[in-house]
Amino acid sequence: MDSKLEVRFQEMLQCSVSDNLISKKNLVFGNPDFFCLKRKIAFFIDGDLFHNKKVILAKRIKTPSFKKRLLAGVRRDSLVKKTLEKDGWTVVRISESEIKNHPEYCTNLIKKTLIRHEN
Numbered sequence: 001m002d003s004k005l006e007v008r009f010q011e012m013l014q015c016s017v018s019d020n021l022i023s024k025k026n027l028v029f030g031n032p033d034f035f036c037l038k039r040k041i042a043f044f045i046d047g048d049l050f051h052n053k054k055v056i057l058a059k060r061i062k063t064p065s066f067k068k069r070l071l072a073g074v075r076r077d078s079l080v081k082k083t084l085e086k087d088g089w090t091v092v093r094i095s096e097s098e099i100k101n102h103p104e105y106c107t108n109l110i111k112k113t114l115i116r117h118e119n
Helices: 004-018 053-058 064-086 096-101 103-116
Strands: 034-036 041-046 090-095
Touching: 004 041, 004 096, 041 064, 041 096, 041 103, 064 090, 090 096, 090 103, 096 103
Parallel strands: 041 090
Antiparallel strands: 034 041
């Protein structure tokens, strides 16, 4: 099931771009939110709390185990990126803040990335 953030992202893209993107999970390592298999591009839509080390450290999270879990997720993001890039994938991570505050930038980033990888 898509999160509210992923749905908002899909709406931003319009049909011309989203037709090239697949949003099925468990087909690509790391489970990108969207990917283009033909061009080997993986797009991750990251919530600020769960994927941004600066936000995690700045928040006053009182439970050490929860903070540890959040930081483990950030390390996993790094592993996923390195693994996919090693396999020839381009990885694009877009944060919740970027989608909310700069939607045009995000849309242009996706379009430019897809154009750059056209065959």
